[in-house]
């Protein structure tokens with residue numbers, strides 16, 4: 001590999017399997033040789049997890065978009081009397097999943113919602129329980145560290161007790177990665193002071209991992225954070241992963257400004273920034289096996305290219321995405337499984353359908369589905 005000028009020492013470290021420092025991470029964000037950065041991240045991806053790219057055949061369930069937290073970067077959450085506000089009944093949620101079940105390969109659900117001002121914890125659990133009872137074979141990944149912190153506050157239960165209840169009654173098998181945003185008190189104080197702090201988000205992950213519940217991690221970037229804060233965020237996740245080993249995948253979320261309070265002041269990230277952030281995440285998070293290229297936020301073409309920049313996970317079919325489309329996501333609201341398979345194969349990789357804990361359900365062999373893709 002031909003190291004970019006001034007970056008030979010970092011390349012040598014990576015090739016030796018040595019951990020990168022905060023200073024290395026910040027330097028990488030100033031590197032303009034994107035092709036080199038991508039090749040280095042791709043090398044690490046190949047050594048870490050081979051050629052398989054994971055995807056889910058899944059359905060997103062957002063129980064309500066009514067939310068007490070008025071995060072400046074969010075176009076989904078709203079007050080109860082705002083246009084488009086909704087709160088699903090148990091039956092509404094079941095009907096949504098029934099519709100998604102028309103796909104015989106549907107394997108699981110991704111359940112995240114707003115922090116409803118009058119719903120109790122029981123309101124959330126009972127909806128999850130109803131879904132789980134009706135569809136016991138579907139895996140359920142659900143709720144972010146922000147939601148779980150909220151449930152503990154409104155119920156008076158500990159985070160541990162909330163997690164146990166969701167697991168035992170609701171069939172929760174893994175926790176969603178959202179809500180981490182940037183793990184910095186400065187950024188959270190400016191953008192989302194009404195919800196879980198950085199320490200509270202990390203506490204949920206640590207507690208879940210201690211209970212044997214795996215979780216995902218994420219970073220929402222491209223708003224008011226500095227490049228140093230991005231690196232510090234990655235290091236906080238890496239430190240917790242050293243401690244627990246419970247994170248399954250890391251997701252880069254570029255900020256989508258449309259219809260958000262912050263959108264008037266901040267421009268959308270460039271493809272350049274998205275790809276370098278993907279690559280640097282792979283390089284800094286040396287103890288994460290999986291890095292996700294979330295096509296909903298990145299767009300399908302960028303997510304496909306990101307498979308060559310360190311990613312080995314491309315999320316799922318989704319069924320009908322709403323949270324990010326409220327913020328103007330330019331991607332489709334869903335992808336057919338065949339489309340996902342084609343995207344992965346065109347990148348020269350092997351598609352594998354998995355559950356929310358990255359157990360492989362089937363590896364799609366060349367030519368096995370609908371001829372060649």
Ligand code: SF4
Pocket residue numbers: 067068069070071074075076077078113114115146192195
């Ligand atoms: S990001 Fe989550 S917590 Fe914040 S306003 Fe949106 S739905 Fe509510």
